[in-house]
Amino acid sequence: MSKLITNIFYKQREDFYREYKDRNKRFHFPANVRITKNLPYSHDDIKAHRLDILEPESTVPENGWPVIINVHGGGLLLGSKEFNQYFCARICSLGYLVFNIEYRLIPDCTIYDQIGDIFQAMDFIQGRLSKLHADSSNVYAVGDSGGACLLVYTAAAGNNPKVAKAAGVTPSTLPLKALGLISGMFYTNKPDQIGLFMPKYLYGRQYRRSAFAPYVNPEHPDIIKVLPPCFLVTSGKDNLRRYTMNFKMALDRAHMESQIMDFPDDPRLTHAFSAFEPDLPESTRVLKAMTDYFKGL
Numbered sequence: 001m002s003k004l005i006t007n008i009f010y011k012q013r014e015d016f017y018r019e020y021k022d023r024n025k026r027f028h029f030p031a032n033v034r035i036t037k038n039l040p041y042s043h044d045d046i047k048a049h050r051l052d053i054l055e056p057e058s059t060v061p062e063n064g065w066p067v068i069i070n071v072h073g074g075g076l077l078l079g080s081k082e083f084n085q086y087f088c089a090r091i092c093s094l095g096y097l098v099f100n101i102e103y104r105l106i107p108d109c110t111i112y113d114q115i116g117d118i119f120q121a122m123d124f125i126q127g128r129l130s131k132l133h134a135d136s137s138n139v140y141a142v143g144d145s146g147g148a149c150l151l152v153y154t155a156a157a158g159n160n161p162k163v164a165k166a167a168g169v170t171p172s173t174l175p176l177k178a179l180g181l182i183s184g185m186f187y188t189n190k191p192d193q194i195g196l197f198m199p200k201y202l203y204g205r206q207y208r209r210s211a212f213a214p215y216v217n218p219e220h221p222d223i224i225k226v227l228p229p230c231f232l233v234t235s236g237k238d239n240l241r242r243y244t245m246n247f248k249m250a251l252d253r254a255h256m257e258s259q260i261m262d263f264p265d266d267p268r269l270t271h272a273f274s275a276f277e278p279d280l281p282e283s284t285r286v287l288k289a290m291t292d293y294f295k296g297l
Helices: 003-019 084-093 111-128 146-159 161-167 193-197 200-205 241-253 281-295
Strands: 034-041 050-056 065-071 097-101 132-144 176-180 229-233 259-263
Touching: 034 084, 050 084, 050 111, 065 084, 065 111, 065 146, 084 097, 084 241, 084 281, 111 146, 111 161, 111 200, 132 146, 132 281, 146 161, 146 176, 176 281, 193 200, 229 241, 229 281, 241 259, 259 281
Parallel strands: 065 097, 065 132, 132 176, 176 229, 229 259
Antiparallel strands: 034 050, 050 097
């Protein structure tokens, strides 16, 4: 990878953090949520291998807390668990034990490394569930933008050994009952700004000759037909709305269980608005509908 492109990625990351540097002044945690920050989920010194645990401060349900694993967005290039912590707190306040995961970012790794990071986090989570009064039969995962893309591949690799082998990852044995996919960056192979620019940085320069090449298309049967039920969210002002609509149609063609929540044009409801602006009433509607969907499975 050229130094120029690497510097562009880092500049985008810096600009993102600068733009949202006052985020902690705008949002606050609900009173009924307790957070434990920066627990290492891997036996190494990589700073990105950390997660936060958000616990409801209320009576534990008879079967334990249902669990949601959150994977932040950012096009796989930027973003952080800290950016998503208020979104996660809103989920937690609805009665969920929430694990908010950090992972390595492009260009410091590939998507295979990122999938491996999520599996390592899931293994750590699996080992902690009984201590946290969790319901291990009801574990879900939620991701926005690039995080949604990463979850599709993580779930597919977890359910299909062929995908895992092609990615060179060792899946976690923690099963995901359903996925919440918000403004997903599902496609990296379209003839657009993402597809023309990103694949070689995500999958490697020689990815077209690799075993993973067929799976760059998320509609491949080895991927889409092994996914758990999916709850998708988009909006008229979501710049990746066409990705969500196309992926929903692909799920329907494959006769896979899914549901979509599509908001009309509204300048407030932009890309991944429920993660970016968790206090909006529409964001509350998203979280209520998504968790109701999970409960109904």
